[in-house]
Amino acid sequence: xxxxxxxxxxxxxxxxxxxxxxxxxxxxxxxxxxxxxxxxxxxxxxxxxxxxxxxxxxxxxxxxxxxxxxxxxxxxxxxxxxxxxxxxxxxxxxxxxxxxxxxxxxxxxxxxxxxxxxxxxxxxxxxxxxxxxxxxxxxxxxxxxxxxxxxxxxxxxxxxxxxxxxxxxxxxxxxxxxxxxxxxxxxxxxxxxxxxxxxxxxxxxxxxx
Numbered sequence: 001x002x003x004x005x006x007x008x009x010x011x012x013x014x015x016x017x018x019x020x021x022x023x024x025x026x027x028x029x030x031x032x033x034x035x036x037x038x039x040x041x042x043x044x045x046x047x048x049x050x051x052x053x054x055x056x057x058x059x060x061x062x063x064x065x066x067x068x069x070x071x072x073x074x075x076x077x078x079x080x081x082x083x084x085x086x087x088x089x090x091x092x093x094x095x096x097x098x099x100x101x102x103x104x105x106x107x108x109x110x111x112x113x114x115x116x117x118x119x120x121x122x123x124x125x126x127x128x129x130x131x132x133x134x135x136x137x138x139x140x141x142x143x144x145x146x147x148x149x150x151x152x153x154x155x156x157x158x159x160x161x162x163x164x165x166x167x168x169x170x171x172x173x174x175x176x177x178x179x180x181x182x183x184x185x186x187x188x189x190x191x192x193x194x195x196x197x198x199x200x201x202x203x204x205x206x207x208x209x
Contacts, residue, residue, distance in 0.1 A: 022060050024050045026074070029067045030113040038068065068117070075114035076137035079107050083144035093151040094158070094207060098199065100145055101173050105195050108177035120178055145170065158206050165206060172202045 028049035032041045041064055047057040061067045082103040086096045108115040118138070149166040152158045158165060176198050180188055188194060 021050070021052070025052075025057060025060055026067065026071055029064070030071055030117065033068065033071075034113050034116050038064075071114060072118060072137060075107075075111055075118060076141065078111070079104065079141045080137070080144075082107070083141050087144050087148060092157070093148055093155050094203070097145075097148045097152055097169075098203060100148060101169055101199065102195070104141075104145075104170070105173045105177050108174075108181065109191065112181040115177065115181065119174065120182065142166070142170065157208055159208060160206075169199075169202055169206075172198055 025046060029041065029046045032045050032049060036045065043054050043057055043064055046064070046067070047054045050057070061070075083100060086100045086103065089096050089099075091099075108119075146162065146166045149158070149169070150162045153160070153162050153165070173195075176195055179186075180191060180194070
């Protein structure tokens with residue numbers, strides 16, 4: 001029996017389904033930005049992926065820079081919410097600090113496309129403001145993380161320059177996340193085990209007994 005033909009990606013969807021279009025556009029654009037790069041992505045490619053005309057897509061977003069900016073905003077909202085919750089917690093600062101960097105790593109694994117766009121792409125999109133937005137939103141998250149490091153140092157649980165400590169911990173987590181999502185063919189150990197082993201090494205070296 002012959003296989004049924006698959007509908008073309010460029011098949012135009014009927015009117016009346018617009019309530020979910022914006023989310024579909026963002027998800028499609030995320031994939032295309034990662035696959036083709038920011039410069040290689042076009043409104044036509046994104047529109048075809050969703051099954052819209054370019055004209056219809058422009059009714060939702062004025063250009064691809066606006067699409068990328070919204071992807072950044074949506075992705076960072078997850079991190080900023082987690083950072084705010086942990087910052088306001090009552091656990092010892094070193095416990096909240098560890099939880100915050102674990103939340104950062106989990107975010108990267110849960111949203112690998114957004115993570116790659118935000119942290120692993122060249123800043124060619126700066127001309128349209130998306131890179132600036134990413135830097136601004138990222139600064140909010142890192143500021144909350146840095147404040148927890150300062151609190152941990154002030155409590156006598158860590159010793160040294162708070163900025164260097166914050167950057168070292170973040171660099172360790174970023175290294176694990178970026179390597180695992182960009183090099184999936186490597187025979188990694190189980191993900192949680194690798195994250196725990198890495199962070200254990202960092203925190204054990206920084207925390208005072």
